[in-house]
Structure formats: C-alpha cells, structure tokens
Amino acid sequence: MPPFIAPKKLFNNVNIGVLYTIVSAVLILLGTTIAIQYAKGGFRFTKKGFAPETGLLNANSFPTGSEVYIDGELVTATDDTLYLKPGEYTVEIRKEGFSPWKKQLTIQQELVTQTNAQLFPTAPGLSPLTLTGVTTLTTSPDGQKVILYTDSSQNIEKNGLYLLELSNNFIPLQRAPKQITTDVPVLSLEKADFIWSPDSSELMILTARKEMLIEVSGKVNLEAEQDISWKRRQVLSEWESEMYQREREFLKKYPEEIIHIATTSAKNVYLSPDKKRMLYTATGEVTLPEGIIPPLPASNTQPEQRSLISGGIYVYDREEDKNFQIGVETGTPSTVSKALLATDLFSSARSLETSPSAFTTLQATNSAETAKLFQAYYTSLPINTLQWFPDSKHILFAKDQQIHIMEYDGTNNTVVYSGPFQENFVYPWPDGSKILMLTSFSPDSPMNIYSVELK
Structure with missing residues (x-):
C-alpha cells in the first residue's frame, strides 16, 4: 500500500520544484545573456572605468610588435585587441626604424575596427x-x-x-x-x-x-x-x-551611378589590382549620390567627398560605397x-x-x-x-x-x-x-x- 501524502505537503513539494526550475532557468538565461554581451564587448573594465557597452579595436600592424598609442597614451603592442567605449579616438602605431602610422578612428558599439597599419622603413x-x-x-x-x-x-x-x-x-x-x-x-x-x-x-x-x-x-x-x-x-x-x-x-560589378561618372565626367580611370576600388580624375563638377548601397557595419569612417570638382583625384570603394578625395591635378x-x-x-x-x-x-x-x-x-x-x-x-x-x-x-x-x-x-x-x-x-x-x- 503506497504511503499517504497529505495535500499540503504535496503542494509544498511541487512549489519548491517549480521554484528551483524557475530560478535555474533565470540563472541560465542571465548567464547566457552576460556571456553573449561579454563576447560582443559588453560589461568590460576599461581604463576609463566600467563600460556596459564597448567596441573592439583590433590593433594590428605589419610588422608586428609595434607600440600602440590611443589619444597619446601607450596602451599595448601589436597585434592586440582592445575594448573601448564607443567614440572617436586618435590611434597611433609606432616602431623604431619605421614611419609612424596615425589615424582618427570611430569605435562603434559591438563592432570590430581594424587598423591594418602598414609601416614603411625610414631608411630603406x-x-x-x-x-x-x-x-x-x-x-x-x-x-x-x-x-x-x-x-x-x-x-x-x-x-x-x-x-x-x-x-x-x-x-x-x-x-x-x-x-x-x-x-x-x-x-x-x-x-x-x-x-x-x-x-x-x-x-x-x-x-x-x-x-x-x-x-x-x-x-x-x-x-x-x-x-x-x-x-x-x-x-x-x-x-x-x-x-x-x-x-x-570588371566594371559590371560597380554601381551604375559611379559608372556614369567614370564614362562621362572622368579620365584616367584605373581599377585597383583586386578590382574593388576605382582611382579616377574628375573632369567636371558633379555629385555622386548618397546611399547607393546600404551602409556596411565597421566600414571606413574617414571623411569622404561626393561633390566632385574638376581636376580632383578620387578613390571610390564599391564594397563600402565610399568616395575619398586624395589629390588634385596640378601643373600642365x-x-x-x-x-x-x-x-x-x-x-x-x-x-x-x-x-x-x-x-x-x-x-x-x-x-x-x-x-x-x-x-x-x-x-x-x-x-x-x-x-x-x-x-x-x-x-x-x-x-x-x-x-x-x-x-x-x-x-x-x-x-x-x-x-x-x-x-x-x-x-x-x-x-x-x-x-x-x-x-x-x-x-x-x-x-x-x-x-x-x-x-
């Protein structure tokens, strides 16, 4: 004959079991959330204190073993990954015997920004x-x-x-x-x-x-x-x-808007060796439309110029829809x-x-x-x-x-x-x-x- 369990005791046992299940589920969910956010760069301690949300700076250089300065302060050596609060930073990479590399970079929440710094010898x-x-x-x-x-x-x-x-x-x-x-x-x-x-x-x-x-x-x-x-x-x-x-x-892979400029309002059009970028000299004052392709995460954040001037030398990046002015035609x-x-x-x-x-x-x-x-x-x-x-x-x-x-x-x-x-x-x-x-x-x-x- 099975033992008799009073209804109140049975109810208490059920409540405790459910409570354990709920607490366990909450702890697992909370731990998973924290782990995911941590992997994305959240809940990090930076030199500026605790940061619930950060972005990642992959400070890499060629050659490696170079000093990394952020806003003038030496923080690490390449190659290394740093967690920073979202914002603007002046990043400089130096190595003895090589020309320094310096750039203003925007760190975005949960995204990885790479330096890819190529250093060139000062006495080749x-x-x-x-x-x-x-x-x-x-x-x-x-x-x-x-x-x-x-x-x-x-x-x-x-x-x-x-x-x-x-x-x-x-x-x-x-x-x-x-x-x-x-x-x-x-x-x-x-x-x-x-x-x-x-x-x-x-x-x-x-x-x-x-x-x-x-x-x-x-x-x-x-x-x-x-x-x-x-x-x-x-x-x-x-x-x-x-x-x-x-x-x-090669040109088929470029947006129609830049092709129109390249064929009617530009000269000296040269594609990069990997065919992903276009170097050209504008021959007239035209404007390259904004938002030709949807913006990509962690894309180049350097200032671009989409209002072209005659004689301006530009580089267009078809993967990121960025257009940079890098020079002006001079002389004859x-x-x-x-x-x-x-x-x-x-x-x-x-x-x-x-x-x-x-x-x-x-x-x-x-x-x-x-x-x-x-x-x-x-x-x-x-x-x-x-x-x-x-x-x-x-x-x-x-x-x-x-x-x-x-x-x-x-x-x-x-x-x-x-x-x-x-x-x-x-x-x-x-x-x-x-x-x-x-x-x-x-x-x-x-x-x-x-x-x-x-x-």
Missing part, C-alpha cells in the same frame, strides 16, 4: 637591378615584367633589349635582366615605340624601318623577324577587343590620358566581327601616340599621376624628388625615399616589397634601375 635599402644603363623601358600589363633597352655596354653584343622579370627569385643570376635581342643599329631601337599584348606575352616593336611582333619568353633575331606593318592595325584591334571584354566584366595636364573602352556597359556588347571600327580607340595617327595610349591604358606611368600599390590599399606617387605611399583614403602620406631619380618612372614590385626607380648617383654614369627595399 637600395639595390641596383641593372648595371649597363637604361635608355628606354616599358612595363607589362600584368606588372610582372619590364622591357628595357641599353646601348651603353662596352661589349657591343651586350647592347639591345632586355627582359627584367619582377619575381622574388633568390638566385642572383635569375634575377638579372635577360637579353632577348641584340642591338640592330639600323633599327634605332632607342627611338622605337613598344606596345605590349594584353596577356603580356608579346611585344610589338615599331621603328621607322620595320615593325615586328616578338615573343618575350626567349631570345629573338630582329633582323630575321617579319615586318608586320601590313597587319598592325588588325592586331591592335584584336588586342583592344580583348581589353574591352575584360574591362566590361598630360597630353595623354587613359580612355575607358567599355563605355556601353548598359547595352549589348560589341564584337570585333560585327563592329571592327569600334576597336580603334587607342590607335592614333602615329606610332608614338598609339604606343602611349596603350601604355597609359595599362598603367598611369605615362601620365605621371597617382598609381595603385599592389595591395589595393595604398597609392604610390612621386613629387618633388620624393617617393610617397599613402592609404587609399588619403591618410598616412609617407615619404619612403628622398633623393635623385627620374620622376617619370616609379613602379611597384608585384608583391609590394620593393619600388623600382630610375636613377644615377654619378653625373658620369648612365641611368639604371634601382629597387627601394620596403620589406
């Missing part, structure tokens, strides 16, 4: 990449090669065209320029014009006596090469068609500017078969002008304006015998080299570890290519 090393002199040179579309001509070698057989491959090969002999043609005096290669194929595998050499198309992968005999002057225009149209198709695919504008080919982005694509005349935009009335237009399409070097650094986060330029690197939003303008050099040739190594320049450190020695070592 210099290394010669050529020794026999450089008379003329041209860079490839892929940024991996430089063709140069020299006629100052004491050994006549050593004069001619050389290929300098911009690779990180540690074998010295394989880093040296490779001769691809010997000099042919009757062709006057020092006066020749050069046009690269879009895939950087071929080079068109245009001289007054002969026009040639050579492969750059091996050594060739220019005297034995066929004259291709009869088909030059057709080859260039085929190349332009290929460039048009590629450009069309270059006679050559980059022309976009895909100006028909919102209509049917053209083809070489149906519209052969549509692919002559870069073909001028003379070879020299045509070569400049093709080269200006590939790189801003012939225009002597700002150019992209390989990491897509920095801009490279030369001014007043100084080489500068700054961030794409116009901050942290850093001088990485100051001294004699030809300002019309400053070019980044593909991985950003070096900068190439053309200089001579003696009045009696010829110009040579040197690398400014950044890493």
Whole structure:
C-alpha cells in the first residue's frame, strides 16, 4: 500500500520544484545573456572605468610588435585587441626604424575596427637591378615584367633589349635582366615605340624601318623577324577587343551611378589590382549620390567627398560605397590620358566581327601616340599621376624628388625615399616589397634601375 501524502505537503513539494526550475532557468538565461554581451564587448573594465557597452579595436600592424598609442597614451603592442567605449579616438602605431602610422578612428558599439597599419622603413635599402644603363623601358600589363633597352655596354653584343622579370627569385643570376635581342643599329631601337599584348606575352616593336611582333619568353633575331606593318592595325584591334571584354566584366560589378561618372565626367580611370576600388580624375563638377548601397557595419569612417570638382583625384570603394578625395591635378595636364573602352556597359556588347571600327580607340595617327595610349591604358606611368600599390590599399606617387605611399583614403602620406631619380618612372614590385626607380648617383654614369627595399 503506497504511503499517504497529505495535500499540503504535496503542494509544498511541487512549489519548491517549480521554484528551483524557475530560478535555474533565470540563472541560465542571465548567464547566457552576460556571456553573449561579454563576447560582443559588453560589461568590460576599461581604463576609463566600467563600460556596459564597448567596441573592439583590433590593433594590428605589419610588422608586428609595434607600440600602440590611443589619444597619446601607450596602451599595448601589436597585434592586440582592445575594448573601448564607443567614440572617436586618435590611434597611433609606432616602431623604431619605421614611419609612424596615425589615424582618427570611430569605435562603434559591438563592432570590430581594424587598423591594418602598414609601416614603411625610414631608411630603406637600395639595390641596383641593372648595371649597363637604361635608355628606354616599358612595363607589362600584368606588372610582372619590364622591357628595357641599353646601348651603353662596352661589349657591343651586350647592347639591345632586355627582359627584367619582377619575381622574388633568390638566385642572383635569375634575377638579372635577360637579353632577348641584340642591338640592330639600323633599327634605332632607342627611338622605337613598344606596345605590349594584353596577356603580356608579346611585344610589338615599331621603328621607322620595320615593325615586328616578338615573343618575350626567349631570345629573338630582329633582323630575321617579319615586318608586320601590313597587319598592325588588325592586331591592335584584336588586342583592344580583348581589353574591352575584360574591362566590361570588371566594371559590371560597380554601381551604375559611379559608372556614369567614370564614362562621362572622368579620365584616367584605373581599377585597383583586386578590382574593388576605382582611382579616377574628375573632369567636371558633379555629385555622386548618397546611399547607393546600404551602409556596411565597421566600414571606413574617414571623411569622404561626393561633390566632385574638376581636376580632383578620387578613390571610390564599391564594397563600402565610399568616395575619398586624395589629390588634385596640378601643373600642365598630360597630353595623354587613359580612355575607358567599355563605355556601353548598359547595352549589348560589341564584337570585333560585327563592329571592327569600334576597336580603334587607342590607335592614333602615329606610332608614338598609339604606343602611349596603350601604355597609359595599362598603367598611369605615362601620365605621371597617382598609381595603385599592389595591395589595393595604398597609392604610390612621386613629387618633388620624393617617393610617397599613402592609404587609399588619403591618410598616412609617407615619404619612403628622398633623393635623385627620374620622376617619370616609379613602379611597384608585384608583391609590394620593393619600388623600382630610375636613377644615377654619378653625373658620369648612365641611368639604371634601382629597387627601394620596403620589406
């Protein structure tokens, strides 16, 4: 026979069980809430006291081990994560032997703000990449090669065209320029014009006596090469068609509003290596509309400029819909500017078969002008304006015998080299570890290519 339980005792047992369940549930819920908020940066003790809500600053730098100053106070070393009350902070990152990095950052509640500070050495090393002199040179579309001509070698057989491959090969002999043609005096290669194929595998050499198309992968005999002057225009149209198709695919990812400006009110439009940002010079006073895409959390908080002025140089970030003014065109504008080919982005694509005349935009009335237009399409070097650094986060330029690197939003303008050099040739190594320049450190020695070592 089961034991008899009085109703009052049973009721008390039930009440206690329910109470335990409720208390346990509340404690679990409270603990979970606190844990979630703590993970988001809440309920933290900062140097300014207890903060129920904070944001995160991921203070990272290249190289690491750099001092981090917040509002002038040393707080930690990179790489580290800090919890700060939401607000504006002056963040500075310093390391001995490197230029300091400084930026005004906005810390937002529960969001992570990264510094991604790239520090550049204050005393970079210099290394010669050529020794026999450089008379003329041209860079490839892929940024991996430089063709140069020299006629100052004491050994006549050593004069001619050389290929300098911009690779990180540690074998010295394989880093040296490779001769691809010997000099042919009757062709006057020092006066020749050069046009690269879009895939950087071929080079068109245009001289007054002969026009040639050579492969750059091996050594060739220019005297034995066929004259291709009869088909030059057709080859260039085929190349332009290929460039048009590629450009069309890249520009499709940009909002219609910035495409309209790029094709009607801008010049010298260059996409970053990762194709996510656009460098351009405005040719008129126009306004880029606000809110083209919904705002992204933890996006760049630097001041932007959407009211464009003629001659202003800007960078547009398509992922964050940010537009930063980073410079103004100064001096006499270059006679050559980059022309976009895909100006028909919102209509049917053209083809070489149906519209052969549509692919002559870069073909001028003379070879020299045509070569400049093709080269200006590939790189801003012939225009002597700002150019992209390989990491897509920095801009490279030369001014007043100084080489500068700054961030794409116009901050942290850093001088990485100051001294004699030809300002019309400053070019980044593909991985950003070096900068190439053309200089001579003696009045009696010829110009040579040197690398400014950044890493």
